[in-house]
Amino acid sequence: MRLGNLERSVMEALWAHPEGILAQDLAAALPSSPAVTTVLTVLVRLSRKGLATRERAGRAHLYRAAAGKDAFVAEAMREALDEAGDVEAAVNRFVGAVSPEVAAALRAALTDRPDLTTPGETHRPDLTATPEALTADRSGSVRGGGS
Known part of the structure; x- marks a missing residue:
């Protein structure tokens, strides 16, 4: 909003x-x-x-x-992604531009959410990769640069 x-x-x-x-x-x-x-x-x-x-x-x-600033920011981020034409491209650009501290927070949040893994998924993103090492593969999904 x-x-x-x-x-x-x-x-x-x-x-x-x-x-x-x-x-x-x-x-x-x-x-x-x-x-x-x-x-x-x-x-x-x-x-x-x-x-x-x-x-x-x-x-x-x-x-x-009505809610804390963190809830407001999270909702604004969700709304921005909802408005993105290409969500994967938007996320890739975001991840490529964040500070090491934000990257660490993203890694921790994703690690704490095993429910985000797609059933039957054979590849989990390398959550230890640095933002600089994150690149898009041919399908556009985020992968660790060392994979």
């Missing part, structure tokens, strides 16, 4: 205040110092998108992010 600049700033502030924050305090915390009514409009939009929640706190409302 793509967010506008103000929506992103509001979400960053909500993630920074997991205990919740009042719209007035949120407006004051934003670098652009928008009007409280503008922040309330953004919060309503974020609520409709399922990204923010609110609960009554006296006469006002306390706003929170």
Whole structure:
């Protein structure tokens, strides 16, 4: 889900205040110092998108992010892959551009998910390969450079 600049700033502030924050305090915390009514409009939009929640706190409302930033980023990545015409090509480009730390996180996540192996699959990707060693074979699937 793509967010506008103000929506992103509001979400960053909500993630920074997991205990919740009042719209007035949120407006004051934003670098652009928008009007409280503008922040309330953004919060309503974020609520409709399922990204923010609110609960009554006296006469006002306390706003929170509906999920953590990691869940938001994961969903954005999934949506981006859903929009890719060629998912394998998009994944190959992504893997080729990530830092060693991200590559290690991907390796660990894939290792922890044996359910991602296709039944009858004879080849499992070399999860120990470095991003530089990952190349596409003729079928386009990701393989370790040492295979």
